Amino acid sequence: MNKLLIDLVSEKIFLMVITKYDIYNITKENTKINYEKLTILIKDFLNSNNLKFEDINTIYVNRGPGSFAGIRNSLSFVKALYVTRKIDYYCYSFDDFKYKKDVKYEDIPHLCDKFKIKKNLINPIYLS
Numbered sequence: 001m002n003k004l005l006i007d008l009v010s011e012k013i014f015l016m017v018i019t020k021y022d023i024y025n026i027t028k029e030n031t032k033i034n035y036e037k038l039t040i041l042i043k044d045f046l047n048s049n050n051l052k053f054e055d056i057n058t059i060y061v062n063r064g065p066g067s068f069a070g071i072r073n074s075l076s077f078v079k080a081l082y083v084t085r086k087i088d089y090y091c092y093s094f095d096d097f098k099y100k101k102d103v104k105y106e107d108i109p110h111l112c113d114k115f116k117i118k119k120n121l122i123n124p125i126y127l128s
Helices: 032-036 038-048 068-085 105-114
Strands: 002-007 012-018 023-029 056-062 088-092
Touching: 002 038, 002 068, 002 105, 012 038, 012 105, 023 038, 032 038, 032 068, 038 068, 056 068, 056 105, 068 088, 088 105
Parallel strands: 002 056, 056 088
Antiparallel strands: 002 012, 012 023
């Protein structure tokens, strides 16, 4: 079961893929141009690790708090993948895990289960 984590709410775009045997990640500059080519960035990231969208079973996307543009773009992308490819997703916030110290991205799938984060629910948290 392959999992894709997407975080566009902070200063860097962060992508991670967790496969049965490996964990891959990449960071990119958080710019308007990269938002416009988000699909290409993710596709290239997957391809560089010998994966395709069809290989992803679940997506975890950070819903904030953070950048309005980053949250909007990442949620739109994930919702489009859900509609077109039926890939389930979880929208998490690091605030959801405030009772857990030193949360790492690779912990997110397990923590979403542990803290009963609802699947396919979008509830963004924007910074004012």
